[in-house]
Amino acid sequence: MKKPLLVIIVLGLIVFFTTVFTVDERQQVVILxxxxxxxxxxxxxxxxxxxxPFQNIVTFDDRLLEYDVxxxxxxxxDKKSLIVDNYVRWKITDPLVFLKTVQxxxxAITRMDDIIYSELRRELGTHNMTEIITEAREEIMEKVTRNSDMATDQYGIKVVDVRIKRVDLPKENEQSIYARMEAERNRQANKFRSEGDEEAQKIRASTEKDKTIILAVAYxxxxxIRGEGEARALEIYAKAYNKDVDFYEFLRTLETYKKVIDDKTT
Structure with a gap:
């Protein structure tokens, strides 16, 4: 009696554990x-x-996934070779389509890699190096993300974001690029120095002109003023002479002695 009951319990447990399963918030399941x-x-x-063997389950991740390209x-x-290092954020939006196409x-990463590299190469090929590095990177990556997402929709995949981590020059091109950049910077520096020297010469010439005018006016x-002073002095001398001619002659004689006789005269 106990043995058949034990068999029934064991069979019941087996059936229970093969029919009941849990799905957490990080998963999505396809039942086959x-x-x-x-x-x-x-x-x-x-x-x-x-x-x-009647039914079994296939589990897929329901989280936002990321992989480095x-x-x-x-x-x-502008025909510049660039080494582009980027990464992709993506998720499985249709597990059934995903299972049927890439499984x-x-x-899935292999398929996305081909699609995203093709979109990245095509889009970067329409921009100059300076735009890729600085000005238009955000716009470029938004367009690559949008086109890649449309292309991967057939696999039940949504490409959420494609971002460039780093852009480098090939090793064999670095030296020539840096040399051209240095030459361009030197050309601009020489231009600024030439313009500065020209402006300095204009300022010095203007200053010399102003100096000459100021000195001439001052002279x-x-x-x-000197002429007015001498005229005034002559006028004063004339008035003094007319008032007392003898005293004036005496004063002039003393001034003459003072000039002729010095301390060494005995």
């Missing part, structure tokens, strides 16, 4: 019946299915 998909489960919680060489519009994440005014 004899290899054909019959149901998709995206809600977390406890779920039921037929026991194996290996650095690749692309050619810009697993490694295969003229000084001569006018």
């Amino acid at each position: 019946q004899f290899g054909d998909p019959v149901r998709i489960i995206t809600e977390p919680g406890l779920h039921f299915k037929l026991p194996v 290996a650095p690749e060489e692309v050619l810009s519009k 697993a994440i490694p295969t 003229k005014e000084a001569e006018e």
Whole structure:
């Protein structure tokens, strides 16, 4: 009596554990019946299915996924070779389509890699190197993301974001690029120095002109003042002479003696 009961309990446990399963918030599940998909489960919680081998489950990640793309060489519009290192954020939006087309994440990454590299190469080829490095990078990556997302929709994949981490020059091109950049900077520096020297010469010439004018005006005014002073002095001398001629002659004689006789005269 006990043995058949034990067998029934064991069989019941086996049936229970092969029919009941849980889906957490990080997962989405496709239920297969004899290899054909019959149901998709995206809600977390406890779920039921037929026991194996009638039905089994395939689990896919429901989170935002990310992978680094290996650095690749692309050619810009101005024929500059660039080594582009980028990464991709993506997620599985339709697990059934995903299962039918690519089946697993490694295969999906391979397909996305081909699509994104093609879009990146095509879009970067319409921009110059300076635009890729600085000015238009945000706009370029938004367009690459949008086109890549449209191309991967057939695999049940949504490309959320494509971003460039780093842009480098090929090793064999670095020296020549740096030399051209240095030559351009030197050309601009020489131009600025030449313009500065020209402006300095203009300022010095203007200053010399102003100096000459100021000195001439000052000399003229000084001569006018000196002439007025001498005229005034003569007028004063004349008035003094007319008032007392003898005293004036005596005063002039003393001034003459003072000039002729010095301290060494005995």
